[in-house]
Amino acid sequence: MWASTRTVSLQGAVGHVVDVQVDVSQGQIATNLVGRADASINEARDRCRAAIENSDYRWPTSRRITILLSPADLPKRGPHFDLAIAVGVLAAGDVEFPPGALDDVVLIGELTLDGRLRCVPGVLPMAMSASARGINRVIVPEPQINEAALVPGVEAYGARSLRQVVALLTGAEVVPEAPPVEPPTGQLLLSWRGEARLEDVDLVDVLGMEDARFALEVAATGGHHMLLTGPKGAGKTTLAERLPTILPDLSPEESLELTAIHSLCGALPSATPVLTRPPFRAPHHSASRAGILGGGSGRVRPGEVSKAHLGVLFLDEFPLLPSDVVEALRQPLESGEITIARGDEDATYPAAGMLVLAANPCPCGEYHPYRRDNRCTCGEVKRREYRRKLSGPIADRIDITRFVEPVKKHELRDKLARPESSAAVLARVTRARQRQRARYDGTPWRLNAHVPGPLLRESWPLDEAATQRLDKEVYGGQLTRRGATRVHRLSWSVADLRGLAKPGLDELEVALRLRSATPLDLAMIGGAA
Ligand SMILES: Nc1ncnc2c1ncn2[C@@H]1O[C@H](COP(=O)(O)OP(=O)(O)O)[C@@H](O)[C@H]1O
Numbered sequence: 001m002w003a004s005t006r007t008v009s010l011q012g013a014v015g016h017v018v019d020v021q022v023d024v025s026q027g028q029i030a031t032n033l034v035g036r037a038d039a040s041i042n043e044a045r046d047r048c049r050a051a052i053e054n055s056d057y058r059w060p061t062s063r064r065i066t067i068l069l070s071p072a073d074l075p076k077r078g079p080h081f082d083l084a085i086a087v088g089v090l091a092a093g094d095v096e097f098p099p100g101a102l103d104d105v106v107l108i109g110e111l112t113l114d115g116r117l118r119c120v121p122g123v124l125p126m127a128m129s130a131s132a133r134g135i136n137r138v139i140v141p142e143p144q145i146n147e148a149a150l151v152p153g154v155e156a157y158g159a160r161s162l163r164q165v166v167a168l169l170t171g172a173e174v175v176p177e178a179p180p181v182e183p184p185t186g187q188l189l190l191s192w193r194g195e196a197r198l199e200d201v202d203l204v205d206v207l208g209m210e211d212a213r214f215a216l217e218v219a220a221t222g223g224h225h226m227l228l229t230g231p232k233g234a235g236k237t238t239l240a241e242r243l244p245t246i247l248p249d250l251s252p253e254e255s256l257e258l259t260a261i262h263s264l265c266g267a268l269p270s271a272t273p274v275l276t277r278p279p280f281r282a283p284h285h286s287a288s289r290a291g292i293l294g295g296g297s298g299r300v301r302p303g304e305v306s307k308a309h310l311g312v313l314f315l316d317e318f319p320l321l322p323s324d325v326v327e328a329l330r331q332p333l334e335s336g337e338i339t340i341a342r343g344d345e346d347a348t349y350p351a352a353g354m355l356v357l358a359a360n361p362c363p364c365g366e367y368h369p370y371r372r373d374n375r376c377t378c379g380e381v382k383r384r385e386y387r388r389k390l391s392g393p394i395a396d397r398i399d400i401t402r403f404v405e406p407v408k409k410h411e412l413r414d415k416l417a418r419p420e421s422s423a424a425v426l427a428r429v430t431r432a433r434q435r436q437r438a439r440y441d442g443t444p445w446r447l448n449a450h451v452p453g454p455l456l457r458e459s460w461p462l463d464e465a466a467t468q469r470l471d472k473e474v475y476g477g478q479l480t481r482r483g484a485t486r487v488h489r490l491s492w493s494v495a496d497l498r499g500l501a502k503p504g505l506d507e508l509e510v511a512l513r514l515r516s517a518t519p520l521d522l523a524m525i526g527g528a529a
Pocket residue numbers: 205206207208209230231232233234235236237238239407
């Protein structure tokens with residue numbers, strides 16, 4: 001007897017539909033699992049057998065069972081293969097399914113020993129890959145039904161147990177059962193709650209700092225990476241934490257993309273699974289390498305860089321991060337994705353968030369280059385070592401660098417100066433982003449920061465005078481080619497904020513200053529408002 005069922009194997013964020021073929025025949029009694037399965041799938045044999053027997057079905061003990069996972073050369077991991085394997089064994093054995101009932105349905109779920117279905121990570125990206133392959137019916141653990149149903153066109157069915165799944169597939173009446181197995185509420189949910197603190201912040205609380213505020217607005221507009229340096233207490237953290245307040249909501253397809261990544265980290269909350277706001281992730285510099293970049297023992301999980309996809313990854317006190325983590329950030333900075341190598345397998349996850357770095361001028365935070373009453377106690381060698389992480393490969397990939405000065409006393413006392421609110425800035429950013437969306441319509445890009453350099457130069461050049469000026473900077477050695485591309489993108493963001501058809505010399509000048517940490521003149525900032 002022979003049967004086949006379908007499930008999905010995830011490799012990084014990419015899913016492949018996998019056929020589970022089960023053959024039950026006479027011969028030497030054994031259960032063989034073939035097709036590059038990882039340890040957790042090999043354990044599925046034992047779990048499935050217990051689940052089948054405890055659900056009052058029969059495991060074909062006196063036969064030879066061969067389970068083939070194909071395509072065979074694709075590595076397969078995760079406990080969610082249980083359901084497809086168990087149903088396959090039943091179909092090849094005693095249970096009669098209507099013809100075709102198993103053909104166009106994807107089965108996802110881990111089984112407990114007593115035959116109940118347990119939630120698994122990655123249900124959303126799995127449902128997305130099933131749908132991409134033209135399979136629009138999925139059966140998932142009951143608490144994850146909303147997660148699967150987020151995919152347009154997908155019919156999601158939730159079940160609590162193997163018995164209920166069999167009933168669904170045979171068209172029998174589904175009997176109510178014991179409560180479903182609760183999804184593991186892990187760190188993910190807790191950290192979401194933690195962000196509630198950031199919901200009350202607003203740019204209206206930030207006094208002075210016109211230069212840095214404007215830079216933040218440009219960064220939000222085009223999705224540019226940014227570095228804030230300055231003495232302790234200057235307001236770097238205060239400013240960076242307010243960046244999400246000026247980022248527009250995600251579009252429906254962006255929501256799905258981000259939610260899929262979070263789904264890989266664990267089951268999403270069943271009531272409101274979809275994430276519609278750009279994420280803001282701020283891991284501490286002592287967080288583990290796997291926590292920040294992705295990886296981990298056992299199953300590979302996306303790290304903070306990927307959870308910050310389409311939003312903000314804020315690395316405060318950046319130079320205190322370990323050097324190997326700093327090195328590894330080069331890839332996401334450049335390409336918007338991160339590849340985690342593990343054994344014979346690579347996993348690639350999206351990581352196209354804005355990177356915002358903050359750094360004190362030295363480990364103690366008191367160093368001031370121009371002031372005579374310098375209270376820094378670090379010493380030149382320590383200071384230089386600390387700052388080395390800010391130069392070189394990372395600095396070259398950062399679009400905007402700002403030196404933040406502490407607000408002056410008179411600015412703090414000035415009752416007439418009323419800072420702009422986040423809502424006012426958000427309105428400008430939203431308009432500027434609409435301009436980009438219209439311009440890049442029909443391409444895979446939505447933000448200036450993501451458009452490849454060659455295409456940008458060819459299709460959306462600066463005006464004549466600005467192009468000549470930028471070329472001069474490159475030939476004069478003040479800018480690398482990579483630097484020039486970044487300045488070009490920044491010029492577009494400034495032009496989009498100003499509502500211009502094309503960036504000219506003025507916009508280029510602002511971009512050059514933003515890139516080279518040169519303070520802006522007040523007149524340049526006024527141009528945006
Ligand atoms: N421009 C500013 N307007 C209002 N408050 C400020 C400003 N700059 C700093 N502060 C206040 O000073 C404190 C230290 O700021 P913080 O952002 O932590 O500095 P940094 O991260 O640069 O060390 C915070 O409590 C913040 O509210």
